[in-house]
Amino acid sequence: MIGAEHFLIVSAILFAVGVTGALISRNLIMIFMAVEIMLNAANLAFIAFARIHGDMSGHVIVFLTLTVAAAEAAVGLGLIMTLYRRRGSVDASKFNIMKW
Amino acid sequence: MEALNLNVIVFYLAAGLAIAGAFLMVWQKNPVASALYMLLSIVSQAVLYLQLDALFVGAVLIIVYAGAIVTLFLFVIMLLNLRGEDLVNPSAGPKRYVKLIISGVVGAELVYLLVESTGIGTHLTKLDSAIANFGDVKPVAELLYSKYLYGFEITSILLLVAIVGAVILARREPGEN
């Protein structure tokens, strides 16, 4: 027997996988993709809760989140491009000008 | 009988693919492969959306992520043409597993929290007891254009800003080769 609550657990696991990606990756593009996964995990939780409560507000929020994610991807990838052009690398461990 | 319910089979299949795709995505050196695994994960999640009667949003997910965002990622990866040391994921070795444990703890805590507070096993929200029109375009649109109109309008401004920002960032400055 499967209920909407099981989807929440899937979302939690997805989120943890996203965190793993953000932690272990050094490639900025990979980190960025991991963040997208975390965002999607939250979306899945929204959808599941909408189903549990019978309220479609969750759907609207997901819709808005997707818009934000699209905007974020555009700007974020633009930043990575600029960074690569300037420094010739997308390795996060090579950017430490904020070091003490 | 119950166990062989189609819903159950589809759920485990889709959930497994979504998690496996995500995991393979992060456990990967090559960004191109990563992006493709991400695509797999997203499509599987869209299946989960459909199971939750979120037809419209599931469709939007496929269109926006598979159609736009992943494509954008692939474009950038290919544009940068990464190779050699850039492809090496240097946090290999024991460090990598320590970090896996940290995120594992976060995930375990989240799962525990959800299991505790939703009471899985006592009162499940059955998936076959669907509400009419739930998740269709029309009711979502009605909400979007009434209750959440303000947020919707703000989002449109955000998109505009993002477009301008992306153009400014991606432009080559004069004198740059």
Added chain:
Amino acid sequence: MNTVLPLIVLFPLVGFLINFLLAGKLSRKLVGIIGSGTVLISFLLSIKAFLDLTALPADARIISDTLYNWMAVEGFSVDVSFLLDPLSAIMILVVTGVGFLIHVYSIGYMAHDEGVGRFFAYLNLFMFSMLTLVLASNFLLMFVGWEGVGLCSYLLIGFWFERDSATEAGKKAFVVNRIGDFGFLLGMFIIFWNVGSLDFQTVTALAPSAFAIGGTVITAATLLLFLGATGKSAQIPLYVWLPDAMEGPTPVSALIHAATMVTAGVYMLARSSALFVMAPTTMMVVAVIGAATALFAATIALFQNDIKRVLAYSTVSQLGYMFMACGVAAFGAGVFHLMTHAFFKALLFLGAGSVIHGMSDEQDMRKMGGLKKYMPVTFITMLIATLAISGLPGISGFFSKDEILWQAFSSDLGHPALWFIGMITALLTTFYMFRLIFMTFFGKERMDEKTKSHLHESPKVMTIPLIVLAILSIAGGWIGIPKLFFGATNFFEHWLEPVFAPAQRILHSSEAHHAASTEWGLMAITVTLSLGAFALALRFYLKKPETVTRLRESFPGVHRLLYGKYFIDEIYDRLIIRPLHFFSIFLWKIVDVLLIDGLINGGAFLVGGVSRVMRYAQSGRLTSYVTVFTVGVALITGVMLLLGYSIGN
């Protein structure tokens, strides 16, 4: 704004702004014309306001004009509004009238001074503040004027700031006045706390229900207000600043430190008469302090040699008279003396200024003498003022002084002892004033040849104000001739009656039935003794000057005490100023430098040290930040789960 009241206040301000902002750009002549002209306009407007007031029926003589609401919060509202009643009408006439004459005089007196623009700017600012003070319809606005005149007093005493003594005197006046102002403020707070308003009319109307007669609260409030008055009006114990204030230019002494500002305390007492009569203890304190100040200052004036200092102590003494009158609930008599005193004391100061001007800035009377033939106009006008202050029957000072003495004797709150002190003061006054006249205008010419060759009568711009004031000093008292003389009602007191009616109702005073013969008798005693004092001064300082020296040698202690002004300044220095000084040094060196600076610098040093260690956490690497962040999330979530938090239910 539908009356002329705001304009009366406004014109001197306009004069101030023009002279202040264009200082040094206008010619000397124009500066004087603007300075005096604006005050003249105020004077003319005051006459108009006065006539408007007389046109009203006797019991409704109140014109008020609210400009705007100054501040309003829950339960507290103060307007910028002006109130013209018989009392303030007299005050504005005196202030603008005498003020105008002194402004004109200043044109001549300050003709050769560098800072004439600044001088007239300050004088006009003073007029503005003083008019605000007397026309204010509530305590708070009055306090604004009160502080304003204090500021102008400070600026004008220290007008010749290149002289150390002048700046010191200015500071002294300012600091001493602060003590009084503090009392005024506290008194005002108590009144507001109990009545819920600061408006004069409201306070007067509500006072009988808000306070218990003779209660602690009203006594405290009125005593604090009186403390304010002692500061501004130079009464014991805060009189010490006024003699030093003579460092300022002489017109300033005449305007601020004789005719107008120093009477603000008396005005304030008269204004809040309904409050004061509810506190018999305060009334007694006021009367006693007034009488004591009158006598005390008069004795000091006996042996001063600086012509302006004699007049300064005389002012303190005469102000004591006014307070004595207020203390026996004879507010009308006090205000009457305030007015006549404004005339003759302004005249005395201006005359003294004329003498100093002619004597090439010499103020020591021992170096004067025989000036009568060089400065006839100054001599005659000063003689008239001296006769007025000494109380020659028929001249203004006689009527007002006699009225006060009679009230001190006969009023319900009066006492024969008060009358006795007042009488002694009166004859002392006669003595020292004629000593001044004799030493200055009669006898041998003791100045050096150079000064003598420059001796001259002052220009017309200075003598004409003297003449006008002399006429006022003679005739000014005729509007308040007591009933005793012609059986006609005392016009002046009748005019003020509506203002003091609330106070009189609280007192339930019955018309005292003293026989007219008593009044005649007391008057005769005073006049006779004053004549004796005159004869004594004549003998000591004109006929046989050697007797003074002999007396001085016979009683060296007394002379030293009086000449040294009872050494009050020295006592204050030892008792108050030095301990405060040492305490301030302690606060500076120990508390401020060592403790507070130490704490702050120590704190900064600590933060710096900790930061030096903590900064190693800033690796600048994205991955390590994310790791630390995630560990933090895991820990906090874990702790909250262990503590039993959960979502939802």
